[in-house]
Amino acid sequence: MKAYLGIDVGSVSTNLVLIDEQAHIIESYYLRTNGQPILTLQKGLQKMAAKLPMKITVNGAGTTGSGRYLAGIITGADIIKNEITTHAVAASSIVPGTKTVLEIGGQDSKIIILRNGVVSDFAMNTVCAAGTGSFMDQQASRLNIPIEDFGPTALRAKTPVRIAGRCAVFAESDMIHKQQLGYNLPDILAGLCEALVRNYLNNVGKGKEILAPAVFQGGVAANVGMKKAFEKALGIEVNIPEHYNVMGALGAAILAREETIKTGISNFKGFSVANAKYHAGGFECTGCPNMCEVVEIYKSKKVIARWGDRCGKWSNSIAQSEKIS
Amino acid sequence: MKPTVGIPRALLYYEFFPLWNTFLKSLGVSTCVSPCTNKRILANGLKNSVDEACLPIKLAMGHVIELCGKVDYIFLPRIVSVAPREYICPKFLGFPDMVRNAVPNVPKLIDANIDLYHPRSKAQKNLHEIGKLFCSNPMRINRAHKTACQSLISYKKLLQENILPEAAMEIMACKEIVFKNKHSKYDSNGPTIALIGHSYNIYDQHISMDIIGRLKKLGVNVVTAETLPEEIVRQGATILPKKLFWTLGQQSIGSAIHYLSDPAISGIILVSSFGCGPDALTGELIERYIHRTRTIPFLKLTLDEHTGEAGVITRLEAFLDMVYWKAG
Structure with a gap:
C-alpha cells in the first residue's frame, strides 16, 4: 500500500502524519518540540517506523511549520509548504466547503478565509503572540492545573469574569488581581478564554468575513473552553476535526501526495534518517556589519545545509558544492 | 578644501536624493551617502532614539550616526510639505531636533525648512537658504536648482520604467545606457x-x-x-x-x-x-x-x-x- 508522510515542525509541537491514497490518516503523532526540533523529528520518525505495517511504502513526504526547511533537508521532502496553505488544504479535505479556518498554535495564530475551495484571504498575528498556546500553557502551569483540564474547568464557569486580553502581560496581572479578589478558578479560566477569543477576533480576524462552516484547529482547539468562547462570540457552530492538532502535517501529506503523483518520484530518504547523527551549529559571519547568524546543519560531520545569511554567500556555497559532487 | 555634506540613506532619500545631490554638487560641495542599512546602523538607531519613534525614524538616526565624524555637515532639511495643502509626517519635522538632542558631537546640521504648503511658496526660495551656506552667488544657486530639478525629473522617469531606486541612481551616476537595458520593465x-x-x-x-x-x-x-x-x-x-x-x-x-x-x-x-x-x-x-x-x-x-x-x-x-x- 502506498502512503504519504506529512511533517509539521512547529515552535511547540512536532507532528507527523501518515496517510493512505485516499488521504485517510493511518498514523499520527503529536510530540512536544521542547526546543529540539531535530531530535524530536527523529524520535517521531522512529516511533512511526516501529509502528509501520510491513506492506506500507512511503511514496512521498512533505514538511511544513516554522521548521519546514530544516525538516525538509533532513527527510528529503518532496514539498516544503508554508503552514497557511497546508492548514487550508487539510481543513477543506476534512470539512468540504469550509469557509473559515481558525487556527491557534503554540506561537502563532492565523485565520484563513476560503471561498469555493481556495484561499481568498488570510492573516497571521503580527508583532504580538498574546493568546496563543504557549501563553495558555504558561498560565495553566502558574495556576498549577494540567493543561488538559483547562478547557473542562472553564466549561464549569457560571459567570466568566472579564480579563484584559490585549496583551499577555496585562492579561496575567488582571488574572492575578481577579484571583486575589476571590473569584473562582472556572470563572477566571472561562474569562481568559473569552479574552483570548476577543483578542484573536480583533487582531487576526479584523475585517474578515467569518462564515460557517468554520473549522477550529491547532493545538489550542483541544481546549473546549476556547471552542465555547468562539461559538459565543461568533454565533456560529465551530467544528473541531478529529485530528485538530496535526492538521498542518495532514495538509503537508496531502500536498506531498499531489506532488509525487505529478513528478512520479519521491526524494524521501526513508526512516533511516531517524538514526543518523544530525546536529546544528552556527557562527556569526564577520564579512560585513550585518553579522548574520548563519546556521549550519551537519549530518555526521558534513555540512548539509546552511541558512541565515542575508547575502547568500554561505547558503549558496552549499548549493554549488552539491551540484559539483 | 571642499566641504563634505553627508546624506543619510533614509526617509525621503529614495524620493529626492538626485535633487539634493545634484544641487549640492553644482555648488561645489562633495557629498557622502551613508552605506546601505546594516545591523550596526539599525542597532545604533534603536539605541539612540526615543522609544515611541517609528522604525524608519530610528533607522534614520542610525544613518546619521554612521555619518558622524566623516562629514562636515549633515543634510537634514526639515521637510514640512512638498505639495500645496499637504504635509509630510510630523515625525519627519521633528527629526533634526531629535538628532541634535540625541547624538553627541553631531556635525553641523543643514536643517533649513522645505515648506511648500502654501500654494504660493517656492521650493527655490527654500533651497536658496541651503545654497547660501556654500555659495554667495544667487545666480549660481538658481542654476544649481534648475539642474537639480532636471535630474529629479530624469530619476522619476527611470523609476517609472520600473527600475529600482538604487539602480536608477547608479544609472544616473554613470550615465550608462547599456546598464539600463539590463533592467527591463518586466523580467519574468x-x-x-x-x-x-x-x-x-x-x-x-x-x-x-x-x-x-x-x-x-x-x-x-x-x-x-x-x-x-x-x-x-x-x-x-x-x-x-x-x-x-x-x-x-x-x-x-x-x-x-x-x-x-x-x-x-x-x-x-x-x-x-x-x-x-x-x-x-x-x-x-x-x-x-x-x-x-x-x-x-x-x-x-x-x-x-x-x-x-x-x-x-x-x-x-x-x-x-x-x-x-x-x-x-
Whole structure:
C-alpha cells in the first residue's frame, strides 16, 4: 500500500502524519518540540517506523511549520509548504466547503478565509503572540492545573469574569488581581478564554468575513473552553476535526501526495534518517556589519545545509558544492 | 578644501536624493551617502532614539550616526510639505531636533525648512537658504536648482520604467545606457504584484527583508507607487470623499486604488511599519477598499525590529499560493 508522510515542525509541537491514497490518516503523532526540533523529528520518525505495517511504502513526504526547511533537508521532502496553505488544504479535505479556518498554535495564530475551495484571504498575528498556546500553557502551569483540564474547568464557569486580553502581560496581572479578589478558578479560566477569543477576533480576524462552516484547529482547539468562547462570540457552530492538532502535517501529506503523483518520484530518504547523527551549529559571519547568524546543519560531520545569511554567500556555497559532487 | 555634506540613506532619500545631490554638487560641495542599512546602523538607531519613534525614524538616526565624524555637515532639511495643502509626517519635522538632542558631537546640521504648503511658496526660495551656506552667488544657486530639478525629473522617469531606486541612481551616476537595458520593465513571465508602501520601507533591503528581491526570485514582477506617474497616483486618491493631507499616505492610497482596477495586477501587498500613525489610517482605508471589491489577493505586512525572516517568508509564500490558486 502506498502512503504519504506529512511533517509539521512547529515552535511547540512536532507532528507527523501518515496517510493512505485516499488521504485517510493511518498514523499520527503529536510530540512536544521542547526546543529540539531535530531530535524530536527523529524520535517521531522512529516511533512511526516501529509502528509501520510491513506492506506500507512511503511514496512521498512533505514538511511544513516554522521548521519546514530544516525538516525538509533532513527527510528529503518532496514539498516544503508554508503552514497557511497546508492548514487550508487539510481543513477543506476534512470539512468540504469550509469557509473559515481558525487556527491557534503554540506561537502563532492565523485565520484563513476560503471561498469555493481556495484561499481568498488570510492573516497571521503580527508583532504580538498574546493568546496563543504557549501563553495558555504558561498560565495553566502558574495556576498549577494540567493543561488538559483547562478547557473542562472553564466549561464549569457560571459567570466568566472579564480579563484584559490585549496583551499577555496585562492579561496575567488582571488574572492575578481577579484571583486575589476571590473569584473562582472556572470563572477566571472561562474569562481568559473569552479574552483570548476577543483578542484573536480583533487582531487576526479584523475585517474578515467569518462564515460557517468554520473549522477550529491547532493545538489550542483541544481546549473546549476556547471552542465555547468562539461559538459565543461568533454565533456560529465551530467544528473541531478529529485530528485538530496535526492538521498542518495532514495538509503537508496531502500536498506531498499531489506532488509525487505529478513528478512520479519521491526524494524521501526513508526512516533511516531517524538514526543518523544530525546536529546544528552556527557562527556569526564577520564579512560585513550585518553579522548574520548563519546556521549550519551537519549530518555526521558534513555540512548539509546552511541558512541565515542575508547575502547568500554561505547558503549558496552549499548549493554549488552539491551540484559539483 | 571642499566641504563634505553627508546624506543619510533614509526617509525621503529614495524620493529626492538626485535633487539634493545634484544641487549640492553644482555648488561645489562633495557629498557622502551613508552605506546601505546594516545591523550596526539599525542597532545604533534603536539605541539612540526615543522609544515611541517609528522604525524608519530610528533607522534614520542610525544613518546619521554612521555619518558622524566623516562629514562636515549633515543634510537634514526639515521637510514640512512638498505639495500645496499637504504635509509630510510630523515625525519627519521633528527629526533634526531629535538628532541634535540625541547624538553627541553631531556635525553641523543643514536643517533649513522645505515648506511648500502654501500654494504660493517656492521650493527655490527654500533651497536658496541651503545654497547660501556654500555659495554667495544667487545666480549660481538658481542654476544649481534648475539642474537639480532636471535630474529629479530624469530619476522619476527611470523609476517609472520600473527600475529600482538604487539602480536608477547608479544609472544616473554613470550615465550608462547599456546598464539600463539590463533592467527591463518586466523580467519574468510570472504574475505582477503591486507592492504598496513608503519608499523608505520597501526599498531598504535590510528592514524590508529584501521583499522586492524575494518576490523577484519567486518569479514575480513587482510594481510600486513609484512606477506610476504622479498624476495617476493623485487621480487614484480622488476616490476619497475628502483630500488626504498626508503626501505619503496619498501616494499609497492612490497607487493602491489604481492597481486595484488594473487587470494586469494579480495581487497587492501593503507594507507598513509598526507604530506608523498616518498608516494606521491610510492602511486601514486601503484594506477596506480592497475588501469591498474582493477581487484581488491582498496581504498586509507589518515591519518592525525583528531580524527573523521566517515570518515574512511564510506570509509571502502563502500569499503567492493564493495568487497562483486564483489564477488556476
